[in-house]
Amino acid sequence: MPTAPSRPVRWYNLLAYGSNDVLGAGSMAVISTWILIFYTSFCGLSAAQATIIFGVARVLDAFTSPLIGHVSDNIGRSWLGRKFGRRRIFILAAIPLLPSFAIMWVAGQSFWYYLVTYVLFEMVYALEIIPYETLASEMATDYKTKAKFAGARILCGQCSAIAAAFLPAWLIAYLGPDSPDTYLYMGVIFSGLFMGAAGLLYAFSWERQRPPELAEAEARDKPTLGAAFAALYRNLFSTLRIRAFRLHLGMYLGGYISQDIYNAAFTYFVIFALAGSTAIVGQLVGVTYIVQLVAVVLAINFALRLSPAAAYRFAALSFGIGVVIFLAMYAAGYTATSALFWLPVVFAGLGRGALNYIPWATYNYMADVDEIVTGRRREGAFAGVMTFVRKMSQALAVILVGQVMQASGFVSKATTQSPTAIAAIVGVLGLGTIAMLVFGVLVSTRFRLTPRTHAILLDEIERFRGGERQPADESHARVVEDLSGWSYDRLWGNNPVAEPGRP
Structure with a gap:
């Protein structure tokens, strides 16, 4: 089933892996930018x-995403898992279901249809993306190769986000600003891209070969369905007992929710506060994503050579400057047609690109x-938490924007809005972001995970595997204790996190 971890990673493996973020980042970019305006207009x-x-x-996602992560961690003991891979079988199963994205964008249907x-x-997305x-x-162990995978993913994701911005603008220019078919055609095109990317991922990826003793233990351990569900949320919540992961989630939420709020409010901000149009929105968002693509390249080098946390802070500062300039220009009475609006777009794009990658x-x-x-190794549990948190954060951002707009008197299908509604949109975009x-x-x-501390972490893992129970030196002990949140003598299973019967 899986191949050895020493299998070399080629350029086409990186490209195939990265291309799948056409689904991950592309669908999220389309939804966060256009879904509210489509539903309300x-x-x-x-x-x-x-x-x-x-x-x-x-x-519903609170149940399905963690379940998929849990099942993918444990399906390896079945015939299907051995035949197709415990991760890759889900990707294969999702391919024919990905056109579900297109049917979201049929105008004139009922609330229940949408x-x-x-x-x-959302369920198909979780089935594939987790x-x-x-x-x-699974495919890499060293710091630099994993960073390359992340870079390939975010670079491809940024390209899909550019398409998510410009494609509606092109369709609007062809079909007219009042045609709902713009969004349907966009959904069909992206569905095709999703299927192609998932196919490439399945063809050019593999899974790490687990040690024989672990495979034998899994073969003996066949929990009942009830026991599996009992372990599900216990294992997932236990991921939060890893200090580095808690801090990672905090950085992730700060970077992504800020962008989700910005994305959800920006379309309304341009159209109603700046007297713009959906075509102008597409142009501004598209240029933002192009700048983000450049920022990802810079962030990859920054994070590899220095500290991801330091790169994160520079990125947040740049994004924040862009937002402040937008607000200042709105207060000064500029409209969306002003050439000066490219300045905050550049600042925001540089920050957002790095915040996406890190x-x-x-x-x-x-x-x-x-x-x-x-x-x-519990990659599936962490992936389930990440996907759930990502979609939850996006939904909360959209809900926040929608509820504030509703409370401020926003009127669906109206070409202009009241000063109160506009002030609410501006406030959400500025203060929320x-x-x-x-x-x-x-x-x-x-957060202190760096190339140096990760190398120390891997060295200590190998010492534990070899039977050692003492650190190489005190500095190594301090590093792994800071990353894990546990004292050295409680590591390697000597703690409640590793005990299946305890939370």
Whole structure:
């Protein structure tokens, strides 16, 4: 089934892995930028009804995403898992279901139609993306190769985000600003891209060969369905007992929720506060994503040579400056047609690109920190938590924007809005974005995973595997204790995190 961990990683493996973020980042970019305006302008839904759709999807996701992560960790003992891979079988199964993205964008349907189609795509997304997020750790062990996987992922994701911005603008220019078919055609095109990317991922990826003793233990340990469900959330919540992962989640939430709030409010900000149009939105967002692509390249080098946390702080500062300039120009009375609006776009894009890359680069090392605590590899559990948190954060951002707009008197399908509604949109974009950036920066000051500390971590893991129970020296002990959050004598399974019967 899986191949040896020493298998060389070629350029086409990196490209195939990265291309799958056309689904990960591309779908999220399309949804966060266009779904609210589509629901409220072409489907007749109120902002409150749109937020109900996201809320229901998140409740269901609280069950499905962790379940997929748990199953992918344990399906390796079955015939299907041995034949197709415990991760890759999910990717294969998701390919024919990915056109569910297109049917979300059919205008003129009922509230229930949009609820069901959105929930369906979210489940298919989780089915594919959670196993995908484990593959970098499966295919590589060293810091630099994992960073390359993260870089390939984010670079391809940024390219798909550029398409998510410009494609609607091109379709609007061809079909007209009032045609709902713009969004349907966009959904069809992206569905095709999703299927092609998932096929490449399956063809050019592999999984790490587990040690024989672990495979034998899994073969003996066949829990009942009830026991599996009992272990599910216990194992998932136990990931939060890993200090580096808690800090990583804080940085992730700060960087991504700030962007989700910005994305959800930006379309309304340009159209109603700056007297712009959806075509201008597409152009501004598209240029932002192009700048983000450049920023990812810079962030890859910065994070590899220095500290991911330091790169994160520079990125947050740049994004924040862009937001402040936008607000200052709005206060000064500029409109969206002003050439000066490219200045905040550049600042915001540079910051957002790095904020996209850094959390996913550090995520690839979380299973290593967990291994020194538990003595196990639980990539699936971490992927389940990450996907759930990602979709929950996006939904909360959209819900926040929608509810504030509804409370401020926003009117669906109206070409103009009241001063109160516009002030609410401006306030959410400014205060909401900056508040989350500040939160992420504060968390980053405590995050100390670097190339040097990761090398020490791997060295100590090998010592534990070899039967050693004392650190190479005191500095190594301090490093792994800081990353794990546990004292050295409690590592390698000597703690409640590793005990299946305890939370």
